[in-house]
Amino acid sequence: MFEPEMETMPLKELKELQLERLKATVKYCYENVPFYRKKFKEAQLSPSDIRSLDDLAKIPFTVKDDLRDHYPYGILAKPLKEVVRFHSSSGTTGIPTVVGYTKKDISTWARIMARGLATAGVTSEDIVQVAYGYGLFTGGLGFHYGCEELGAATIPAGGGITPTKRQIQIMKDMHSTVLCCTPSYALYLAEEAKKEGIDPENDFSLRIGIFGAEPWSEATRKKIEAALNLRAHDVYGLSEIWGPGVGMECEERAGLHIWADHFIMEVIDPETGEVLEPGEKGELVFTTLTRDAMPLLRYRSRDISVVEEDSCACGRTHPRMLRILGRSDDMLIIRGVNVFPSQVEHVLMRIPGIGDHYQIIVDRDILDVLRVKVEVTPEVFSDKLAELEALRRRVEEELAAVLNVRAKVELVEPGTIPRTPGKAQRVVDLRKGKI
Amino acid sequence: MVVEQVSVFVENKPGRLSKVTEILGEAGINIRALSIAELGEFGVIRLIVDKPHEAKAVLTNSGFTVGVNKVLAIEMGDEPGSLAKIASALGDAGVNIDYAYAFIARAKEKAVLIARVDDIKKAEEVLSREGIRLLEADELQSI
Incomplete structure (x- = not known):
């Protein structure tokens, strides 16, 4: 270990250290970053209100847009003369963030x-x-x-x-x-x-x-x-x-x-x-x-x-x-359960012959319905219906175990899931406009 | 003595059978026997054709998922009790028929049972012991 004492410090002591440093950070932000001072005032919060780690939840979130809104130097706690380096990420939305x-x-x-x-x-x-x-x-x-x-x-x-x-x-x-x-x-x-x-x-x-x-x-x-x-x-x-x-x-x-x-x-x-x-x-x-x-x-x-x-x-x-x-940003809420398309992909990738082409369809009957379309490749195809049905059920069971919500798996012919150049449209949400 | 069966994965919706058979027709492939099995939203079309590997190639090129597997073509007399004889011979020997379908041969007073079994070798032994004839691929084409 590089810093064994710190790396193996009992969790309780670590939390004490965190609280001590949190208090100092909050004070430092409040005193040196107008953006944070404004946030605290809007939330009617004073740095002295942060007395435990649980009090952290009282502090408003900072989001990426806050960084963009204060582009390029608005969130710095130190004067520029003390800054020795900048990194910047462009993102896909236009305005970069500068750190x-x-x-x-x-x-x-x-x-x-x-x-x-x-x-x-x-x-x-x-x-x-x-x-x-x-x-x-x-x-x-x-x-x-x-x-x-x-x-x-x-x-x-x-x-x-x-x-x-x-x-x-x-x-x-x-x-x-x-x-x-x-x-x-x-x-x-x-x-x-x-x-x-x-x-x-x-x-x-x-x-x-x-x-x-x-x-x-x-x-x-x-x-x-x-x-x-x-x-x-x-x-x-x-x-x-x-x-x-x-x-x-x-x-x-x-x-x-x-x-x-x-x-x-x-x-x-x-x-x-x-x-x-x-x-x-x-x-x-x-x-x-x-x-x-x-x-x-x-x-x-x-x-x-x-x-x-x-x-x-x-x-x-x-x-x-x-x-x-x-x-x-990609999260779907299905019957109150948070589901991520990447979770579906991980499950499908584990099953040989499945996973290259799939589509997630969310619809609403009375409850939300999650359907996953999977293309049948020669690798998993069988002339016996029972084997195809067993495969379909296996995918359903593995999805249910990971997602905590039932998904209906549909086997479809290859090529029926639309291919788009670049990023494929993996998720179709048909619930929009339905009550 | 086994014959090769072509099976095609299809979604259970209008127009799929016509698509498959059109492709085969255009390629000049003749269908000797066919069965369709469905389960909910999907199904499998199973075909005995004169050129199974060509059939697989043209269907695969058209985007279908296709398999070729071995089945038995068992000759039956076109008379009461002949299917029962075959089924009990296989059953007594512990050979399971996964699925089967039959057709009647033209003008020969014979019928043919296409059967997918779990133990081809054993099925062949049992049937030949019972004096039941298995047809070869080229024989199937001539009936």
Whole structure:
């Protein structure tokens, strides 16, 4: 462990530390960020009202639009002369978000990343190929500083700048032992290496992969691990809060440890904003505890997951978030149950021959009806009706177990689910306009 | 002695059978026997045709999910009791008939039972012991 005392601190003590830091952060925000002072006044709240961790729920949420509304520098708690770096994410909606860092932020971030890298098993002996993008995106530089802090030999290979052929050559000739990039780029690298006739077991020295910045599944993990002959870890971060490193999977890979000395993680019902208990699925909300230039209070990530607070076999006491289940923007409410299209996809992907083409249809009879159309491929086809029906039921049962709501599965002919260029229309909600 | 059956996955809605048979007709494929089984919103069309692999290819090219599997073509006398004889021979031997369908051969006073069984080898043994004849693919085309 990089910081064993902090990483294994009993949860009760961690929470005491969190409260102490929360109080300081609230005061700091109130005194230095007009945006927060206004928010507190509107909510008739004073920093001294925050006396326990439960009081956090009194503070209004911060959302991405708040950052856009104060573009570019409006949420900074420090004067520009103390800012040493900016990162920015463009998003798809037009106005970018800008995030500022002081010298202290850069060094705190490096320590968080170093702790995360060590959590994934990286040591100062490793040769780390950072193939995340370097630039406005936080991935490349975030990993880079973390690796150097840890003392690993860092190769700033920079995905998107360094061609894939060169990446493969580096991996082979420089014996990279750790690869950091997006999971989709890892798959692409594996494919290209295979085309060049490279045998990852003999030609590469990889042992650990750290993949994030986009949602991926257990099936993808297995695929990458087999293709590159390494052990794959999930990493979580938000560009609005430093970047990568907010959470990292340890060797147990039973969720990502979220560093409680730096962040308070809450789970809320995305519809009502109500705080949920550990184990309940909802939107992750983060409060920064050690951020200097741009502290954020109750920042809504839009990411949906489940938080576990029970102890981890690795010895770390920090709570874990499970793999991201989806985005709250995509959430469907079926008979009062929150359902994410990504959950349906995960179930379908587990069943061989099913899953490439599917469509989720939500309709209302008296109650909401969830239908999932699945195309029958030669792989699952049988001339016996009983076998087809068994397959249909199996999909229904596996969906019900994961979604907690019954879905009616329909087997349809291949090609009947509409294909659109680019992103397929996976969800059709016919309830609109129906009472 | 087995024959190959083509089966096609179809949604249970108007026009699907006509689509399948049109495709086969256009490809010059002749249908000797056919059965349709449905379960709720989907079904399977099973066909005995003169060119099963060609049939699979043209249907697959048209976007259908198609399988080819082995079935028995059992000759029956076109008279009372002949189906019972076959069924009891197989049943006594513990061979299960997954599904079956029959057609009457033109002018031969014979009928043919197409049967999908769980143990083809055993079924062949039992039937030949009972003196029941199995038809070959080319024989099926000539009746």
